[in-house]
Amino acid sequence: MEQTSLNLVAIAVFVMTLSALLSPVLNISPFIPAATTFAVLGLATVDSFSWGGKGLTLFLDLFTSSEERKRIIHHEAGHFLAAYCLGVPITGYSLTAWETFRQGEKAGIGGVQFDFSLLSDQEKVSRNPLIVERTFTVLMAGIAAEKVIYNNVEGGEEDKQNLRELLKILGLRAELYQQKENWALLQAKNLLIRHQTAYEGLVKLMERRASVEECQQLIQEKMN
Known part of the structure; x- marks a missing residue:
């Protein structure tokens, strides 16, 4: 179950x-x-x-409180901003279980959908290991956003699990998992603080369910 x-x-x-x-x-x-x-x-x-x-x-x-919904938006905006800044393609996002269901995604309360297909290209990954490191940072960016905004974390267990699965696929030893997780979390936190203005604007756009393209345009404008 x-x-x-x-x-x-x-x-x-x-x-x-x-x-x-x-x-x-x-x-x-x-x-x-x-x-x-x-x-x-x-x-x-x-x-x-x-x-x-x-x-x-x-x-x-149906019973999710407005405060919980705000936290979800802040969490997902963290993923979105990190993915854009680190060059991970974004294919869509949803912020409630109903939006996720309508989009035909797996069960969940929402999330940003990424294109991680580049990870399957072993030749490119071996030539540029930063691809993997950036993916780690994107996965931990939601947790980092909650830490920055709320000083605590309520979500992100699935993000941690996805990171561990990826580490397992890459063949890293289990004793290194926590080290990689902490490193990625720190990188994501620094990124969000560095681009705080863009992040705050992105949260407002995502609250209005702006398109991926509109969100990306705003980030670019704020970063410039």
Whole structure:
């Protein structure tokens, strides 16, 4: 099961247990919380195996607070700015689960879509290892943005996992993973601070769902 579905299952079990304890006090039939809980568990199971967790993600997206949405935009703007500055092609972005779903992307609350196809060209990568280093920085730029703006991080686990998968593919030893992650995070943080004006303007444009081309044009103008 997806982690979100597992969390819902845990909540459902807790609610059923609590309801069973309180039903005599509140004069509620124990059948009602039990039936509701089993229904939720059934839907979560079907959603996880048939939809890959998309249904639940879309449902929970309806309850995302405005502050969480702002944090998501700041996170994704970090990825966007880093990718543009480091020459990683950007093919699109989404900022909510519904936008992601409409674009036909995998389940998630949103994200910037990159073209990492250059990494598959071993000859170019071997001639220019900076391609890989720049990719690391782009992957960590969302976390760096949260650190710069909020002084803490709530998202980015998938970014870290993608970085570790890439390090694994490249054949680096596991004990070097944290070192590479810290290095990329520092590079991304410095980049965002150096181009703070462009970053702030990009956040505002992405809030309005401006096109990729409009966002790139703004970054170029601010950097000039």
